[in-house]
Amino acid sequence: MAEVTKLIHKYLRHDKKFPHVWCPGCGNGILLGALIRAIDRTGFEKDDIVLVSGIGCAGRLPVYVDFNTLHTTHGRALTFATGVKLANPRLQVIVIMGDGDAMAIGGNHFIHAARRNLNLTAIIVNNNIYGMTGGQYSPTTPYGALATTAVYRNIEHAFSIAELAVTAGASLVARGTVYHATMLDRLIEQAIRKRGFSVLEVISHCHTQFGRRNKMGGAVDMLRWQKENAVRVEKAAEMSEEEMAGKFTIGVLVDRDLPIYTEEYRKIREAARRRLGAVK
């Protein structure tokens, strides 16, 4: 345990902006720990990493860690990240977004980023709600659930973030939970190492806004819910539809090798030089 603490301290901006903004027990803290352990294992220097986020509780994550950090506008993190990566492809760009951030206001950017296949890592914290603005329904709020803007129950149908990423063409798509913290480390590491656009959906809990309102209990109860309803992809393949009802899969959903944007663009540069007979 002491080792883990030491590792985390190596990366925290502890003299800067603490205490953090999150509610006690929020899943964002677990994700932050997992992210640090994963980055440490990849061996990248702090200067090589750029953490980009949007707006929301999850979006506040980069402020606490000592990398190049960029806190953008709501829903637009992937667009800023695209510019960073294209201007300097050597940088390892990791984007953290909430479900509302990535899927509602940023939904269009998300599918196009997946389709474009830059070598970026997108981590989406799915807590089924808009946390920061106080519990309004999001594109991942389950049908029938309660929210401050759905006091008569939600009549919209939820997105599956991971499945959308598969269809949109991401190179690697995985799903984890903050309960399965060790597995989360590994999934983040794999996502960062993957060459191409990788998406990691992290099932998390917002006990203050979603859990309480939907009678799911506190943080511990919600973590227990994750434990009981997550099924590893390999195991899910052997289970029937009835057995899987109400449950969700965790692990790597898709891992495929597709042409990477920056490498394709290098060919464009060569073609342009040939065509225009570069004099500059």
Added chain:
Amino acid sequence: MVSGPSFWGKQVLLQGNEAMVEGALAAGCTFFAGYPITPATEISEVMSVKLPAVGGTFIQMEDEIASMGAIIGASLAGAKSMTATSGPGFSLMQENLGFACVAEVPCVVVNVMRGGPSTGLPTNVAQGDVMQARWGTHGDHPIIVLAVSSTADCFDITVKAFNLAEKYRTPVIILSDEVVGHTREKIRIPHPEEIEVVDRIRPNMPPEWYIPYEDNSRGVPPMGIFGDGYRYHVTGLIHDVRGFPTQRADEIVPFLTRIHRKISQNFFDILMVDTELADDAELLVIAYGSVARSARRAVREARERGVRAGLLQLITLWPFPRQILEPYLKKVRAVLVPEMNMGQVSRELKRINQGMTRVETLNRIDGNLITPAEILVRLLKM
């Protein structure tokens, strides 16, 4: 379209939109993100051909919000970046434009104006976005807005826009219009040594000493870029000198004051006007963009008829060049402001005029250029 990455020292026949690309490349632009819209599309098209040849990157994003985000990201990673659009796209960029102001990210945004509001008159000329350029994004912030009136301007002013962006760590908006963008003219592209290119000041202290938003005499802190060893936090939230979000009044006020001050203390470096026959003028035409060209002709013809008219062409629209205009306002009998909107610059002029002279307006909102004859007729009646 002429080909070749650049035509240093050559005479070339170019559209305003094409000349803008040449100006950007001359200024060192290496990144362009955009979304097609009339009448700005040629800027994207020519960029897509030329940028890769000089080792830069062109990307067509999914919309203008994304384009603006991408050019901010690219600038933070060290590129001189640019986007180009027209009215509807410009509206979409506004939130991120404010981000660039607050996070102090140099970049250039071109708006080739067309008729509005909304989808408006897509293929017609207008000058309706002067106030949007100033006040389009939310909150209090300074902004630099330059207006171009010719193909030669498109080259020169684009270079200046990049220089001002880098110097003051701020987005710079160029307002062009459909007529300027699509008119073909012969211009001479200068040799590289004939133009001044400014680059942002980078930190040179040891990284642990670097305070990314610390005030200095220029009001412009040196800019670390991602990957260069100066790690810091960039946010659109109001931040302290280290870049971290703050809600303390003693940090909010100095920060917002500084981003205003870095522009206000350098007015005379930023304010650009062009004059013709203005020094002894009794009647002064104040114009910008393509209308300034009509005005130039009208002023010359008025002189031939014995009317002492002069032209003051605004190149810098924001900050509004009050300091330069005031001496003229004190001296002339009357001012005429022709513009292709309901009176956006004339309104600003009336605000600073404070009874010094008579301000008359000539407005056209039908999608057609104001002609020299229309201006001349008015001058002869004044």
